[in-house]
Amino acid sequence: MSDAASTDRALPHATGGPFAGLRTWFTMLAICLEERLVYRGDFIIGTLMRFLPIVTQVFLWTAVFNATSKADIAGYSRNDIVAYYLLTMVTRAFSSMPGLSGGISRSVRDGSVKKYLVQPVDYVAYLLAARIAHKLVYYIVAILPFAGVFYVCRSYFPAVPDALTIVAYVLSLVLSFLLGFFMEATLGMLGFWFLEVSSIIFAYMLVQYLLSGHMFPIDMLADIPTGIAGVSIADVIRWLPFEYTAYFPAAVWLGKIQGATLARDLCIEAGWVVVMAVACRVAWWRGTRRYSAFGG
Amino acid sequence: MVLTMQRYVSIFLTFARACLVRDMTFRANFLLECVTSLGWMSMNLAFYLLIFTFTSEIGRNTGWSKEPFFAFVATGLIINSIVQALFMPSAEELTEMVRTGGLDAVLVQPLDAQFMLSMHRIDFSSFANGLVGVGLLGWAVSRMDHVPSLVAWLLYPLLILCGVVILYSLIIMLAAATIFLGRNQSLYDFWFYLTNFSRYPAEIYSGPWGGPLRMLCTFVIPILLVVNVPARAIAMPLSGEAWGLIAATLIAASASLVISRLVFQAALAKYRSASS
Numbered sequence: 001m002s003d004a005a006s007t008d009r010a011l012p013h014a015t016g017g018p019f020a021g022l023r024t025w026f027t028m029l030a031i032c033l034e035e036r037l038v039y040r041g042d043f044i045i046g047t048l049m050r051f052l053p054i055v056t057q058v059f060l061w062t063a064v065f066n067a068t069s070k071a072d073i074a075g076y077s078r079n080d081i082v083a084y085y086l087l088t089m090v091t092r093a094f095s096s097m098p099g100l101s102g103g104i105s106r107s108v109r110d111g112s113v114k115k116y117l118v119q120p121v122d123y124v125a126y127l128l129a130a131r132i133a134h135k136l137v138y139y140i141v142a143i144l145p146f147a148g149v150f151y152v153c154r155s156y157f158p159a160v161p162d163a164l165t166i167v168a169y170v171l172s173l174v175l176s177f178l179l180g181f182f183m184e185a186t187l188g189m190l191g192f193w194f195l196e197v198s199s200i201i202f203a204y205m206l207v208q209y210l211l212s213g214h215m216f217p218i219d220m221l222a223d224i225p226t227g228i229a230g231v232s233i234a235d236v237i238r239w240l241p242f243e244y245t246a247y248f249p250a251a252v253w254l255g256k257i258q259g260a261t262l263a264r265d266l267c268i269e270a271g272w273v274v275v276m277a278v279a280c281r282v283a284w285w286r287g288t289r290r291y292s293a294f295g296g
Numbered sequence: 297m298v299l300t301m302q303r304y305v306s307i308f309l310t311f312a313r314a315c316l317v318r319d320m321t322f323r324a325n326f327l328l329e330c331v332t333s334l335g336w337m338s339m340n341l342a343f344y345l346l347i348f349t350f351t352s353e354i355g356r357n358t359g360w361s362k363e364p365f366f367a368f369v370a371t372g373l374i375i376n377s378i379v380q381a382l383f384m385p386s387a388e389e390l391t392e393m394v395r396t397g398g399l400d401a402v403l404v405q406p407l408d409a410q411f412m413l414s415m416h417r418i419d420f421s422s423f424a425n426g427l428v429g430v431g432l433l434g435w436a437v438s439r440m441d442h443v444p445s446l447v448a449w450l451l452y453p454l455l456i457l458c459g460v461v462i463l464y465s466l467i468i469m470l471a472a473a474t475i476f477l478g479r480n481q482s483l484y485d486f487w488f489y490l491t492n493f494s495r496y497p498a499e500i501y502s503g504p505w506g507g508p509l510r511m512l513c514t515f516v517i518p519i520l521l522v523v524n525v526p527a528r529a530i531a532m533p534l535s536g537e538a539w540g541l542i543a544a545t546l547i548a549a550s551a552s553l554v555i556s557r558l559v560f561q562a563a564l565a566k567y568r569s570a571s572s
Binding site for chain 1: 325328329332335336339342343346347350351352353354355356358485486489490492493495496499500501502503506509
């Protein structure tokens with residue numbers, strides 16, 4: 001099977017010049033766009049529904065702020081917290097990859113992955129194109145409910161940050177998309193080694209949900225010690241990839257991370273993207289080498 | 297009538313036995329499922345513990361300080377684990393059955409379709425959270441300032457049952473919507489998002505938006521009665537308002553069961569098989 005993996009890199013040249021690869025890629029993008037638009041009604045309802053848990057969180061935190069006399073908790077005012085939850089929704093819209101790892105491991109288990117081994121298509125590139133298409137359609141449809149909710153909640157947000165912060169924010173979002181993609185793709189590739197990876201995916205989702213800042217801003221863990229002198233749980237999480245898939249971009253927009261820290265954290269995020277992209281590629285190469293094509 | 301009931305009980309026990317045998321065949325998987333659901337739960341508990349490092353109460357003068365709040369959380373765990381174990385696995389299959397036409401096989405059997413569709417699969421691993429809920433309730437109640445009365449303890453299981461019935465009716469209505477519409481993944485998500493409102497004490501819904509929301513979720517879709525009323529009965533004194541809510545819960549549970557049954561029957565009457 002490793003032969004097939006090497007031929008797919010050679011084939012685009014054999015079928016029509018240097019742009020053939022690009023054309024294949026755009027065709028895949030177009031197919032996925034059409035596929036997604038079939039269920040657009042479901043899409044809009046689904047997007048609006050996703051804001052419902054935030055409503056509960058907003059009321060919960062309002063009740064917490066009412067009960068305490070503090071103006072802020074871990075540097076977040078009540079308005080900041082509402083804005084934070086809304087902004088993590090934006091990050092999750094970039095970094096979450098529903099069905100990606102499950103889809104990859106299923107294609108290994110039922111044998112359908114072999115069509116990518118014999119076609120002149122690179123599987124990881126195909127998945128990336130499909131995911132970009134999925135996300136593009138999601139944004140086209142979701143922009144309306146998102147804009148509506150953000151407009152209604154505009155009073156919770158601080159003033160629009162300066163241009164440099166906005167650039168850093170956009171960069172952190174793009175990186176969070178790539179990080180989410182490569183992390184979940186690598187996880188799915190584990191299917192080459194373990195036939196059933198659903199429990200591993202579940203465990204990953206659990207860790208991810210807790211450490212990404214989806215439930216609360218990571219800054220709230222800054223006073224919780226790890227046992228090592230001077231190192232809090234928040235300090236440890238900073239060096240892990242998870243917080244970059246929800247917390248980090250939101251904190252950047254809210255101005256909680258600035259200057260040198262911001263530059264350092266962006267580098268950590270980019271570093272994780274590279275690490276996970278390499279891990280994904282290595283897993284694909286080694287996985288296809290040991291793959292023995294089950295199923296018809 | 298008694299004979300019919302006996303028949304249904306014995307069929308239900310047969311289903312339960314078959315599911316238990318299935319779960320025990322894949323023991324490692326069963327244990328993993330228990331561990332993962334306990335993982336989700338511990339994560340939520342950790343979140344609540346974190347919140348109580350910043351405040352002593354959820355909402356000013358609501359009475360939901362740490363121990364009563366954990367009694368509330370425990371009640372939610374118990375109710376949700378019962379619903380997740382008994383009804384959710386079957387309901388999740390229904391969407392697929394409607395799409396593929398597998399529903400036909402159920403309709404031709406000499407059994408009540410609603411019974412078959414909502415109870416044929418039991419997920420025993422979901423009871424794990426409920427057991428933790430019982431332990432957490434014991435811990436919270438033993439540390440509370442308020443000692444629940446005997447009446448409260450007697451009412452508690454009944455109110456838990458009412459909560460389960462309200463959630464069950466909601467599932468049945470969504471199942472009916474599946475039959476009406478054919479495909480409705482979003483509606484199943486809707487169930488999770490809707491029950492999300494029942495996760496916290498009703499007092500947090502106040503103010504110009506919260507007030508109407510609280511009314512809506514108490515009297516129109518009685519989701520706020522599910523956990524709040526049993527939890528309040530055990531964690532706080534039984535005052536006049538509490539009795540009113542208990543009565544409302546009993547009425548809501550009976551009414552939603554009847555309405556969901558009618559809606560489900562109407563949906564089945566509209567069902568057009570998808571199989572060839």
